[in-house]
Amino acid sequence: MDGLRCGSCGASFPMDDPRWRCSCGGLLDIRFTARFDPERIARRKPTMWRYREALPIGNDAAVVSFDEGMTPLVPVDIGPGGMFLKLEQLFPSGSYKDRGASVLVSKARELGIGRIVEDSSGNAGCAIAAYAAKAGIRCEILVPESTSPGKLAQILMYGAELTRVPGSREDTAAAAMAAASTTYYASHSWNPFFFQGTKTFAFEVWEQLGFRAPDTLLLPTGNGTLLIGSFIGFSELAEAGLIDRVPRHVAVQAKRCAPLYEMFRDGLGSPPSVRGGETITEGVAIAAPVRWAEIMEIVRRTGGEVVAADDGEVEEALWLLGRRGIYVEPTSALPVAAYLSTPSLRAGTVVAPLTGHGLKATEKMLKIAKKG
Ligand SMILES: Cc1ncc(COP(=O)(O)O)c(C=O)c1O
Ligand SMILES: [Zn+2]
Numbered sequence: 040m041d042g043l044r045c046g047s048c049g050a051s052f053p054m055d056d057p058r059w060r061c062s063c064g065g066l067l068d069i070r071f072t073a074r075f076d077p078e079r080i081a082r083r084k085p086t087m088w089r090y091r092e093a094l095p096i097g098n099d100a101a102v103v104s105f106d107e108g109m110t111p112l113v114p115v116d117i118g119p120g121g122m123f124l125k126l127e128q129l130f131p132s133g134s135y136k137d138r139g140a141s142v143l144v145s146k147a148r149e150l151g152i153g154r155i156v157e158d159s160s161g162n163a164g165c166a167i168a169a170y171a172a173k174a175g176i177r178c179e180i181l182v183p184e185s186t187s188p189g190k191l192a193q194i195l196m197y198g199a200e201l202t203r204v205p206g207s208r209e210d211t212a213a214a215a216m217a218a219a220s221t222t223y224y225a226s227h228s229w230n231p232f233f234f235q236g237t238k239t240f241a242f243e244v245w246e247q248l249g250f251r252a253p254d255t256l257l258l259p260t261g262n263g264t265l266l267i268g269s270f271i272g273f274s275e276l277a278e279a280g281l282i283d284r285v286p287r288h289v290a291v292q293a294k295r296c297a298p299l300y301e302m303f304r305d306g307l308g309s310p311p312s313v314r315g316g317e318t319i320t321e322g323v324a325i326a327a328p329v330r331w332a333e334i335m336e337i338v339r340r341t342g343g344e345v346v347a348a349d350d351g352e353v354e355e356a357l358w359l360l361g362r363r364g365i366y367v368e369p370t371s372a373l374p375v376a377a378y379l380s381t382p383s384l385r386a387g388t389v390v391a392p393l394t395g396h397g398l399k400a401t402e403k404m405l406k407i408a409k410k411g
Pocket of ligand 2: 045046047048049050061062064065
């Protein structure tokens, strides 16, 4: 039956229950049979909502959309071969998080929710604030004090209430959870509707490759919102008989804050506690990803890996992309850095998203540019 299901205790809840976690504290997932009608899909506008029957929003009038998605998938010749890059930085708020925000805020509107709260390293906050503004939903965004000024300006201009929290990314998450006790938690890591949006990444890649799956996906991973969404999407395509197998999902972390990489490398049963060092890849600097077990299971089941790149490798990847006319924020260059440093990632058709726009991180980019 369709609905919300707890991954810890197995409890089920109706799809319209405005809860973001189980009463046992466990993470919720969505049970929903995605349907695909290739003829109808082909007739619709080139947006992520063309896969309408695969998205768990009942009421068309609730949909909050800027006609986003269907970002270009372009072959790029980099070093030892070629890969496809999906230009996710071209979303309305400048990052792929708009996929999740569009579906999550649509759900909030369908539920009649008037106020939401979200915490973010920046981009998810921008995306939720943008879609909340479009939906006329009041929105509070909490970010760590270190978040790039470009993202802060964006959140403010969308009219959200912005709170900068001193301390680590985890301190911000704790403050948001406290605020969420009285409002709806539009969290990109907890709220399962976010992943129902990020899964459209998989549908688009499938369609853009001529209705086939790639061999390998390289995904920058902190909380894993794109990695998990991609896995859900490709799994739904496989369940519908549209692809033979789910591609290999490779998680790419930032070496200075890499709990999942260390867990994978050292064969540990759970993520080690890491002290997140400063990194230019602020988007994935997550010391304690709540869905770590799900991420590791996806990597294992698809025959993937967890790899990590350091800031120096990311800077090189940024230069390489820049010289090909592509300007993205540092976090987004992680998959390219991993591709260049790790030969085992290069077999077959390789796809990576470019997750966030370079204009979001002007200060960081300028420092790199000046170094030459
Ligand atoms: C530009 C960019 N890329 C990748 C990510 C990684 O997303 P996640 O933490 O959900 O794995 C983020 C997260 O904020 C981001 O901002
Ligand atoms: Zn439970």
